[in-house]
Amino acid sequence: MDHFLYRDGALFAEDVAIADIAATVGTPFYVYSTATLERHYQLFQQALEGLPHLICYAMKANSNLAVVRTLGRLGAGMDVVSVGEYLKARAAGVPGERIVFSGVGKTADEMRVALEGGIRQFNVESEPELHALNAVAVSLGKRAPITIRVNPDVDAKTHEKIATGKKENKFGIPISRARAVYATAAALPGIEVVGADVHIGSQLTDLEPFAQAYLKVAELTRQLRADGHDIRRLDLGGGLGIPYERTNGAPPLPMDYGAVIRRTLGDLGCEIEIEPGRLIAGNAGLLVSAVIYVKSGEDRDFLIVDSAMNDLVRPSMYGSHHDIVPVVEPAAGIELRPYDVVGPICESGDTFAKQRLLPPLGAGDLIAFRSAGAYGAVMASEYNSRPLVPEVLVRGDQFGVIRPRPSYEEMINRDSIPQWL
Ligand SMILES: *Cc1c(COP(=O)(O)O)cnc(C)c1O
Numbered sequence: 001m002d003h004f005l006y007r008d009g010a011l012f013a014e015d016v017a018i019a020d021i022a023a024t025v026g027t028p029f030y031v032y033s034t035a036t037l038e039r040h041y042q043l044f045q046q047a048l049e050g051l052p053h054l055i056c057y058a059m060k061a062n063s064n065l066a067v068v069r070t071l072g073r074l075g076a077g078m079d080v081v082s083v084g085e086y087l088k089a090r091a092a093g094v095p096g097e098r099i100v101f102s103g104v105g106k107t108a109d110e111m112r113v114a115l116e117g118g119i120r121q122f123n124v125e126s127e128p129e130l131h132a133l134n135a136v137a138v139s140l141g142k143r144a145p146i147t148i149r150v151n152p153d154v155d156a157k158t159h160e161k162i163a164t165g166k167k168e169n170k171f172g173i174p175i176s177r178a179r180a181v182y183a184t185a186a187a188l189p190g191i192e193v194v195g196a197d198v199h200i201g202s203q204l205t206d207l208e209p210f211a212q213a214y215l216k217v218a219e220l221t222r223q224l225r226a227d228g229h230d231i232r233r234l235d236l237g238g239g240l241g242i243p244y245e246r247t248n249g250a251p252p253l254p255m256d257y258g259a260v261i262r263r264t265l266g267d268l269g270c271e272i273e274i275e276p277g278r279l280i281a282g283n284a285g286l287l288v289s290a291v292i293y294v295k296s297g298e299d300r301d302f303l304i305v306d307s308a309m310n311d312l313v314r315p316s317m318y319g320s321h322h323d324i325v326p327v328v329e330p331a332a333g334i335e336l337r338p339y340d341v342v343g344p345i346c347e348s349g350d351t352f353a354k355q356r357l358l359p360p361l362g363a364g365d366l367i368a369f370r371s372a373g374a375y376g377a378v379m380a381s382e383y384n385s386r387p388l389v390p391e392v393l394v395r396g397d398q399f400g401v402i403r404p405r406p407s408y409e410e411m412i413n414r415d416s417i418p419q420w421l
Helices: 018-025 034-047 065-072 083-091 108-117 127-139 175-186 208-226 254-268 278-284 314-318 408-413
Strands: 004-007 010-013 029-033 053-058 077-080 099-101 121-124 144-151 191-197 233-235 271-274 285-296 301-305 324-326 337-342 351-358 366-369 391-395 398-403
Touching (some): 018 285, 018 366, 018 391, 029 034, 029 278, 034 065, 034 254, 034 391, 065 083, 065 391, 077 083, 083 099, 083 108, 121 127, 121 191, 121 233, 127 144, 127 175, 127 191, 144 208, 144 233, 175 191, 175 208, 191 208, 208 254, 254 271, 324 351
Parallel strands (some): 029 391, 053 271, 077 099, 099 121, 144 191, 233 271, 301 337
Antiparallel strands (some): 029 285, 285 366
């Protein structure tokens, strides 16, 4: 459930009319709902109630400072994958002891910043990383708290670009090597083992792969404890999918996911960390856009809109579906017609949807791409010298611009001309 509904024939974000935001900010823009962000976080809280746990929002889904602060205020931890995200989390007011650092390619500089600034744990993904982290920690006279990310070799049954838990993926260490790597870790003076970590992919619509992975982690935890390691935290990653297509069934709910965690890992007495990104932010955001032209081709009509693949890359990168809704509610019984919804960029890949059924639309009409709150603005670029799309946060009847649209001047002045030109 989200908070983008029609009221008296107009699309609202909570108590704010989308058309009012468009009139103030211009199109295109992203808009996020505070109530939806908070609700999704609370669903995970309820799902894990009674188990010691920390929900570490995966910032890569949407790292706007206002979004991070909204969740941080509720007590959320953060899962970061770069020092940039780490510094943003800190700037949003999240203390280091609630931040976990994931990612396959952490550099020594990134490790140093996080160790000096305070960090809950590093999720280490390889032996070379373990040794690098040890060296940094020793040089600072500290011990780095770590989990080791294991790759359980399970098929997450999701898009190949976002599956991470098979042995051919670059993530984690093979679970069969885990005991040896933990033994290495335990002998390093700058390392303190605090737990284990797994993350098998994103947009999972089936709980079975989670259950398979977590059962393997449970078995590993018992072995590691028998080997003398203090496994007190289990970081289970993120990955729970969201309903991008309202008409096409619903993925499992956080409550059902929580039940899987209890069933597979609940008796180990570990603190559970989860790292949801998409489920918290995805359906909490829209990308609002205006129709520039309706162009009739030989066998189809194109809706040419003012947002493009540089603003929301998911359709062209993953072939993903986003529901598209008109900002003015279509009259009941109106006949829908098929449109190819495309952006202005000079690539055929700049297509949001083909033969999408929509009410008749004309130049100037507003549409909204749903489920655009995660992996939307964060993946945007200025390709075709299109300034980044602004972001707006709604709370009740208020809205605030949480990232302004850069002016053309700002965009141009970011480049510099070397002295020989
Ligand atoms: C991407 C990622 C997440 C978040 O995944 P979602 O599908 O957005 O929930 C969590 N943890 C790690 C390590 C990730 O790489």
